[in-house]
Amino acid sequence: YEFMRRRSRNWKLLSQYPGDYPLPIVGNGFQLGFDADDSSHKLMEIWKKHGRTNFRMTVGSEEWVLLSNPDDIATILNHPTELGKQVERNTAMAPFFGNSVSTSEGERWKTIRKLMAPSFHFKTQEKRVEHVNKYCDSLFKVLDDHDGTVVDMYRYLRPYMFDILCNSLMGVDSDLLSTPDHPYLKASAKVVNIITQNFFSYWRNIKFIFQLTPFYKEMTETIKTIRDTSTVIISERKKELKKIIDDTKNNNRNVDVDLEEILGNKVSDDMCLLDKFLLSKIYNGEPLPEDMINDEITLVSWTGHYTTTMTMAHTLYCIAKYPEVQKRILEEQKSIYNKDFTRKPTNTELTDMKYLEAAIKESIRTIPTVTKIGRQLKNDLEFKDGRKVPADTTVVVFYEAVYQDPKTFHEPEKFNPDRFFEPMHNHAFVPFSAGPRNCLGFRFAWVAMKATISNIIRRYELSLGGPGTEPQFAYRIVTESKNGLQLRLKKRT
């Protein structure tokens, strides 16, 4: 009786939102179709059908409320305690990233997030710009070889971004840019697709069947490759730390690192992220177990390089597609670098690149890097308009819908960076999420994207790859083009 009572109460609350009547067992699941790559498109159709506003869906036994209203997005993302991720999404991601900061809850999440946060503080930006600029020279060497020809930007931007992260956060030189066919790059390119399939293909949760399929084998091999790469990075850094200690003992001191901190296992803000994981004893007074460090390094290496690469590549594509935007970015660059057009940017100059920033934002709006994020409610939640959503519901921030809503973005079909100079709702555009569980790496990502694009655009004229190369975007957990991102780069004289 209690179960029935709760169900009917929940249904009463949920049915305040538009949505189709759910069938027994499957709910509205069939409306998502059977092709995971197409489910985002299907959800957009449902959003339009119900009046381009927040709507509800029942997927299997789960209740979803999908939000496109910025007021309600502000309510969920800034909530101090509703920080739990959608259980289904975590199930899809956990085989790759275990119980990492992005997938964990409660004390583990809080402790690790606190340990990591100083590595992403705004004070670190100056140092990050230097790292990006250094690796840009290696990128130029590779891209110069393709002068005038069509090149897949993913192929070189991914290893480039991975090398920057590895050097800047892990203190290890990886140089994947010189081996773009490296097994890590091949494996990590499969992650988005596999997680998206796990998420939308419910039969995969029937483990004994899934384990018999080739998909399972592919997933296991992919996980092994990316986690083994983290093991190598961790052991390289351990060796380096040992060398620093030995060198110091032999009076050959490496000035970069404070030995007392290392020997005393003290963690300082200046240390690279991996040193913090290796040296801290925050976890029950003991060093962090190796598999826990592996979870975090695998997550940060993957998410940090993949999302940033996709956003940069898609922005370069938009710049190539809209020559007037390219012209205005270039004019802004000329106004900053009129004396020396090849000089690398400083952090202050990056903040002056307002039009470039608007162009990156408009690229994210039209090709959202992250298409949805979810929170699974622990308690009932009341939104600004007085409607309540019951505990256990999954509340989804449906970015694609927000970005295509004419109430929020006037003439959403137009590519218009200038819209970001107009006043807008402060939660209309939160691609890095917001509130206590926002993206830790957003400052790092901004620095990397702005510095890289500023350097690239001053060196090369960008145009589209031509017939047959138009990107085929798939809106997976991260948006990516199935046939790469082909652009023609021509060195400026």
Ligand code: HEM
């Ligand atoms: C353009 C690039 C990026 C975009 C669009 C992006 C977007 C996001 C979003 C939307 C979330 C929230 C996910 C959710 O609530 O389900 C998130 C979380 C996170 N991001 Fe990013 N991100 C980017 C780059 C980075 C970089 C460069 C790093 C690290 C080097 C990073 C590390 C993280 C971490 C660790 C979390 C989990 C935070 C937590 O749960 O407490 N991201 N990111």
